[in-house]
Amino acid sequence: MSAESKKLAYNETFDCIQCGTCLPACPTYKTMGKETQSPRGRINLVKMAAEGKIDLDKLKEPIDLCLGCRACERVCPTNVHYGRILESAKEALYEKEKKSGSPLKRFEGNLFYKQVFPKKQMMDTAGTLLWFYQKSGLKTVAHKTGITKWLPDNLETFEKVTPDLSSPGQRHHRPKKMEPHQKPLYKIGFFTGCIMDTMFDRINDLSMKLLSACGCEVIAVEGQKCCGALHSHGGRSEQARELARQNIESFEKESLDYIVNNAGGCGAMLSEYPHLFQDDDEWRERAERFSERSVDISVILSKLKLPIKKKINRRITYQPSCHMTNVQKVVAEPVRLIRMVCGPCFHELDEPNFCCGSAGIYNVVNFDESMKILDVKMADVKDKHPDFIVTTNPGCLLQMKAGIEREHLTDRVQVIHLVELLAEACDID
Amino acid sequence: MQTEADQQLKQIIHDPGRILFREEDLVSYGYDASFGFYKPDLVVQAASAEEVAGILKLANRYKIPVTPRGQASSLSGGPLPVKGGIVLDLSQWNDKLIIDSEDMVAVVSPGVVTAQIDKAASKYGLMYPPDPGSSQVSTIAGNLAENSGGPRCLKYGVTKDYVIGLKVVTPQGEIIHTGGRTVKNVTGYDLTKLIVGSEGTLGVITEATLRLIPRPPASRTLMVIFDHFVDSGTMVTRVLTSGILPSKIEMMDQASIQAVEAYQPLGLPTDAEAILLIELDGHPAAIADELEKIREIAANSGARKVTVAESDDDARELWKARKLVSPAIVRNKPTKISEDATVPRSKIPEFCSRLAQIKKKYQIDLVVFGHAGDGNLHPNIICDKRNKEEMKVVEKAVEAIFQAALDLGGTLSGEHGIGTMKSAYMPWEFGPQELDMMKRIKTAWDPNNILNPSKIFPVPGQKLVLSE
Numbered sequence: 001m002s003a004e005s006k007k008l009a010y011n012e013t014f015d016c017i018q019c020g021t022c023l024p025a026c027p028t029y030k031t032m033g034k035e036t037q038s039p040r041g042r043i044n045l046v047k048m049a050a051e052g053k054i055d056l057d058k059l060k061e062p063i064d065l066c067l068g069c070r071a072c073e074r075v076c077p078t079n080v081h082y083g084r085i086l087e088s089a090k091e092a093l094y095e096k097e098k099k100s101g102s103p104l105k106r107f108e109g110n111l112f113y114k115q116v117f118p119k120k121q122m123m124d125t126a127g128t129l130l131w132f133y134q135k136s137g138l139k140t141v142a143h144k145t146g147i148t149k150w151l152p153d154n155l156e157t158f159e160k161v162t163p164d165l166s167s168p169g170q171r172h173h174r175p176k177k178m179e180p181h182q183k184p185l186y187k188i189g190f191f192t193g194c195i196m197d198t199m200f201d202r203i204n205d206l207s208m209k210l211l212s213a214c215g216c217e218v219i220a221v222e223g224q225k226c227c228g229a230l231h232s233h234g235g236r237s238e239q240a241r242e243l244a245r246q247n248i249e250s251f252e253k254e255s256l257d258y259i260v261n262n263a264g265g266c267g268a269m270l271s272e273y274p275h276l277f278q279d280d281d282e283w284r285e286r287a288e289r290f291s292e293r294s295v296d297i298s299v300i301l302s303k304l305k306l307p308i309k310k311k312i313n314r315r316i317t318y319q320p321s322c323h324m325t326n327v328q329k330v331v332a333e334p335v336r337l338i339r340m341v342c343g344p345c346f347h348e349l350d351e352p353n354f355c356c357g358s359a360g361i362y363n364v365v366n367f368d369e370s371m372k373i374l375d376v377k378m379a380d381v382k383d384k385h386p387d388f389i390v391t392t393n394p395g396c397l398l399q400m401k402a403g404i405e406r407e408h409l410t411d412r413v414q415v416i417h418l419v420e421l422l423a424e425a426c427d428i429d
Numbered sequence: 430m431q432t433e434a435d436q437q438l439k440q441i442i443h444d445p446g447r448i449l450f451r452e453e454d455l456v457s458y459g460y461d462a463s464f465g466f467y468k469p470d471l472v473v474q475a476a477s478a479e480e481v482a483g484i485l486k487l488a489n490r491y492k493i494p495v496t497p498r499g500q501a502s503s504l505s506g507g508p509l510p511v512k513g514g515i516v517l518d519l520s521q522w523n524d525k526l527i528i529d530s531e532d533m534v535a536v537v538s539p540g541v542v543t544a545q546i547d548k549a550a551s552k553y554g555l556m557y558p559p560d561p562g563s564s565q566v567s568t569i570a571g572n573l574a575e576n577s578g579g580p581r582c583l584k585y586g587v588t589k590d591y592v593i594g595l596k597v598v599t600p601q602g603e604i605i606h607t608g609g610r611t612v613k614n615v616t617g618y619d620l621t622k623l624i625v626g627s628e629g630t631l632g633v634i635t636e637a638t639l640r641l642i643p644r645p646p647a648s649r650t651l652m653v654i655f656d657h658f659v660d661s662g663t664m665v666t667r668v669l670t671s672g673i674l675p676s677k678i679e680m681m682d683q684a685s686i687q688a689v690e691a692y693q694p695l696g697l698p699t700d701a702e703a704i705l706l707i708e709l710d711g712h713p714a715a716i717a718d719e720l721e722k723i724r725e726i727a728a729n730s731g732a733r734k735v736t737v738a739e740s741d742d743d744a745r746e747l748w749k750a751r752k753l754v755s756p757a758i759v760r761n762k763p764t765k766i767s768e769d770a771t772v773p774r775s776k777i778p779e780f781c782s783r784l785a786q787i788k789k790k791y792q793i794d795l796v797v798f799g800h801a802g803d804g805n806l807h808p809n810i811i812c813d814k815r816n817k818e819e820m821k822v823v824e825k826a827v828e829a830i831f832q833a834a835l836d837l838g839g840t841l842s843g844e845h846g847i848g849t850m851k852s853a854y855m856p857w858e859f860g861p862q863e864l865d866m867m868k869r870i871k872t873a874w875d876p877n878n879i880l881n882p883s884k885i886f887p888v889p890g891q892k893l894v895l896s897e
Binding site: 014015017018019020021023024033034035036038041044045048053054058059061062077078079 | 449452453454456457458460461462474500501502518520521542563565566567755756759763764765813814815
């Protein structure tokens, strides 16, 4: 067995009894129609590769094409740890590619994972450039001249839906700490996230204001980094561990009741930090203490009394974040909050647990496959005739915007974060 | 495969995306939910009767084995390509699901998922009763091939009781129709019922006409707890002879109760030897009346406690215990051998005591639960297939279970089928003449033995092998 194959979570594959219950839950099985692109198929491939019966390379395409939405885990009758099997395969494939990949590809990959996402400053720079592009009128010029049509499909689609960013000045003016008027109910460390804070920093602002308006003390803890989810999903476990250690250390400096985030994907990663330290007792214990207190904002807001000022009388549907549903197991809270402010205007999707196809950077890397999944989702959405689609994760938010764009519904449907909906109902701006 | 055949195949299946030959694809069609792995030479995803006919004509000419496959949730090895050749994947052919509420039938293509049929029927106040445990994933053609059962079959019968017409492609590539659209039909031999349960060895089902019945307006669930296992058996018999026919009677033994409590505490009594879960369905007034009778029977049968669900949520909570058995019992060891040997109803208590003896004799981890109402218990052996020594013992224990069922006038398989898993034991249940009659039918339909070879019929000297 090669060194890379040893990384595969071989023992976990035996938990799969190959009953096939996961098949109907798997978006890629539905759109691609092959056992190879199903959870049961992928687990079998990992097992066979670990046994040396097939080459590790045979795993690459099926593993790359897995969304990692983990809907299979939720329906599995024997609780297979699919997430661990998947990450192990990604790590093994990454290790193998590292050895054989071209220097240029390695450089690109590292630039993205090591330099951009982990560093606030780099994300800020990227954000500043995007902001300049939008505000300077270049965006309009580019659109009007149709230059963007020359972009490859995947970039063009997402270029259209990237939000208008706050100016660098606005972004840096957010207070580091917000205190309520009375004695705080909870002391909360706010996890800002890298993509959230660059592209959706207004949602971060609103999140902190909402928590504060509900009577919490909120601190945007200094020194926090990217959660590491993208690294972990990209097989870069060591970098993910390093980011986890930095986050744990930063939040340990404050004595907090909760660590609150507003991005389903980040929240899932934060809740699984202990998995990163299986062989390190000290860090695993610190990670456990961190993860126990880490929750999605909807969980905390459900416990508190929202200062609702008005009902939102618009048709609303909700696209849950897969990682929030399947990993964090947060399902009821967001729905309860939406119903609280919308009542009968809320129309649930027929298959809310079917991934939208965003899946981290899947929609950029595997554009065509992602759009097929999105089309399935949009058929369900259109059937509900919503004015608003509520999401709980930045990736889903952008993907649903892309869906609206593809369906030519931009003038009728808006995609918003749950926090924006609640802030609107509470007259928080 | 010969290049010539390869060329012809491309003319039959125009979309090259539905012909799979890469290694990672081939190894993904070599297993099901039972044991064994066989790599096919080619996977073809057919989407019309004409395509299936073309493939079978080709395969018959070149004598290439063809194994039909749905979503491979089979527990008997039905879709395993034992002799290689072509796996004919029908799971993606799921575009037709028509409910005719006047004729009270459903017409479906082979890849439609079973539970979707019942769901579609429910919109018209109708029901498709067969509900195998895998109904959320299994395809209807797979159910038809294996003649699947399920909990609700106690009252409503099994898959074959609901099939009135089929479109089938024979191994020689002819498209034939059997039966029709009427409930009564005695014209000629009943080929429909011959194809149902033939495990994909006589023909490939490409369309089915299924009978639907009015959906019962209400249902109620109750849980009965017993101090003594034998009392639960007595109660089942008394209920069924009292004029009440529940839609489901499911049983859990002490080992499964304890496993569920250790896995996810629901407040089940771990000192109880058995639990019965009973579901009544029909008119609400009738249910209320039957419920009282059942309470009485429970009291007279030595039941410790009866809990009646007051709402649908309550009912779901009670059924949760039964649902959790499967994940609960594989917590310590990963392999689950799920047997479905079935005995006449009156022999359930005796079968259970034989199972207890087998458990003791072979020192195996044996859990018993399942469809107590129709004698189709599921003795499950929990083991680790990586442990060769352990698996040898398990093989012996499985044989002992088969023997016990047959001794009591039962059968090898109630609902999973024979496939590869039980073919070695066919001579235990049938004499040479009976097996020969079955073989003559197979030869008449499939003279070149190309369709799903190595299933049902034993090969001399064949034994059950569970270790890898």
